[in-house]
Amino acid sequence: MKPLSKSIFSFRPLLFVGVLGGCLTMSSCAVVESGIDRTVDGPVFPADTCVTMQTDDAPLPVSPPPSPSLTVSLPLTLTTTDAILLTLQNNWALMVEQLNPAVQNTFEDTERAVFDPEATVEISGGRTDGKSQSSTSAGIRDFSEVEALGVISLEQYFPTGTTVTLEGKAELDDYSLYRDALYWSRLGLTVNQALLRGSGTTVNLARLRQARLDTRMSEYELRGFTQSLVAQTEEAYWDYALAKRQVEIYEESLNVARDQLHETLTLIEVGRLAESELPASQAELASQEQGLIDARSKRKTTRLQLLRLLNPPGANLWEREVDLIYQPTLPDVKLDPVQAYMEMANRLRPLLNEARLQLLRDDLEVVKTRNGLLPALDLFVSLGKSGYADSFGRSVQNMDEDDYDAYVGVRFQYPFFNRAPQSDYRRAMLNREQAQKALDNLSQLVELDVRTAYVEVNRAREQIKASATTRLFSEESLRVETEKLRVGKSTGLLVARAQRDLLINRISEVEALVNYIKALIHLYQQDGSLLERRGVVAPGRETVNFSRVMP
Structure with missing residues (x-):
């Protein structure tokens, strides 16, 4: 058995809706336990379009990873594919998790040494x-x-005893x-x-087989962690995109509020408005300035969170600026029936496969302790x-x-009463029953997660159209109130309220788009297919199959 390589991931090119993406290859060397069916069934997912957006109709080239020699004056220019690649190459938490399968693999050698x-x-x-x-x-x-x-x-x-x-x-x-x-x-x-x-290979190889299962379990843990990390990176990417867009919207709204204040002052000077209309415009301008301060602060914090996940090489990590290549357009994703995502989760969800391995491990513990009852x-x-x-x-x-x-x-x-072996056997049986019930419970929770995420995707998609409609009406409402103010049929307060409603609705429209993208990411995380859809090859892709139970 070869140990896990130092870098357990690699990237390969993959067409990603007009965007050249990246795909990770991984070399894993865990011994295949005879009780695990490693046959990979089901389709291989093409990379979809829920994360990469482009500025025009032409395909965007993938930006090369930043060189370690980059200084703080050069910002990171990223697509979502670049962000995923940087995270998988440089994230410290992932580096820590990558060592777990190799560490667990050493226990296999320890158990194999019994037969040396x-x-x-x-x-x-x-x-x-x-x-x-x-x-x-x-x-x-x-x-x-x-x-x-x-x-x-x-x-x-010898294993025969x-x-x-x-x-x-x-x-x-x-x-x-x-x-x-x-x-x-x-x-x-x-x-x-x-x-x-102690007679027979079944009982004497049980500990070695358990060690192999533990190694496989650590690989599924690594896959789950990697999938969660990729999801966090994509969500942080779009949170930062949203934060930047919110700053732009506040700046545009602030300019409108300044123009409105200037126009109000002009109308007061010519006697078409009373001076009592001025405080509403001034208050709206101050409110927009407050919102801009908060938006800029949020942009800074989301940038720091994204940098923490990316951990790009080079000095002055926290001072690096990040430029995102995207255009907030609606991804054209057609959802399959929810049952298809349920079947996907049953095959690919790391938690389910890990729980199945735990059940197989408990089966081996029953074999060991049952043999221990014999004289x-x-x-x-x-x-x-x-x-x-x-x-x-x-x-x-x-x-x-x-x-x-x-x-x-x-x-x-043969010891009198034989209490210790009997208690070990009862405990193994109870643990096995507990593991089975835990698997049943986890299966139900996974189904709940998938169905909830599926509902959220549909809700978020519908909100995009609704928020766009609301924003259009808000623009019209502001235009009407502004015209009425100019002819003396409205008040500064109503105009300020219309400005604030338009600001909120513009932000809501962008949030609806980002929430839809994040809802898709969450759905793919819940059904276990996120890495597949992003072209990432990681350990733990195989489905644990109970059709081949260990003796």
Whole structure:
């Protein structure tokens, strides 16, 4: 298994409604767990037009990523595609999340190490000086004994529950009461097979399979985080576009209020209006100035939020200006029936796939704990060939003689009451039931999210036409009140009120468009298809399929 590459995303060109967009490629190396169906079904989405807007009918070229050498005097010029690309390349939070699958992958190696062969070498020696009772006469006599031992063994534990040990041993025993030292060599093979508890690949591979599932879960978490980050970036892009447009509208409205104040003063001077009409125009001008101050402040804060997400290379991050390439026109998006988005969410929503993996993980926990209820019953066989001589070399040569040892037996172990395994098994069953209910609940919540987002898209689209109609009537109302004021049939207060209504309705019209775009983004986030529609390839695209359940 290869570790995740340092950059888990890359971008590829993709036609994006007349705009050359970007698309990310990702190299992920998590081991495919046999209980997960990684077959990708369903259509591959073309990039739609709910995020990129252009200034004319000609396609807009994608702006190259800013060079690290850019100074604060050069602003960022961005389309939404550029914004997504910068975020995926430079966002610190994403860099942190990208490490999680690689970290989780290390636990797979830890569990796989259980089945790695292990070599052991032991060398020891010692001398004993003491006294021993004489076997030929009464009394005690002195003796000395020199012992040396060398052991080398190779042991392997297999997923079947079998432990195989190959051992070579050499021993020296030099006893002063005997005339010659004894050298002993032995080559032996020991096999221990679990018959009940710990028997079979199903239970012995459970921990490794759980580690693999954990790695897959971390990939779905990364996908969910990436999808949320892309959505945040697009929303921040359009919030900044809205904030800039609001400043422009306030500035235009302020100029109109100044012109209206100047005209009111002129009409007062010529005696066509009373001086009592002046405060209304002055108040409206002051109100427009207050609104402009707030709009400029909002533009600055939204710019900072966008820069935080983009994190463009170069110095003086917070001082960078951002120019957006867009034109607030209505995206031509035809919604499919809501059921189509539900089916999409069922396949692609990272939370659902992660919950399914958790259910598979709990299945494995049930397998482990159920096996733990069994008593330990092991069959062991040991075979050895030995050689004895007065030197080490000759003892090895003498191993072809008839000196051998052979043992066979069973080992049984079962604790009274067996409470700990029983409690582990009950807990695993309860956790499994809880995970199933959590998945059912999450499925319902996802359906609620998708249906709510679908309703919001339709509402936002209808609001665009309604707000445009309201703005047109407000313009006409202001024109009429202004003409009536000039002939003395209206008041400055009514004109100021008409100016304020027009300002509000102009802002509402732009907000309606931006809200519709953001509603589409939110819908695609809820059905899990946002990355697909933006041409972003990220880990966790595969649907977890229960048709292939682990044994």
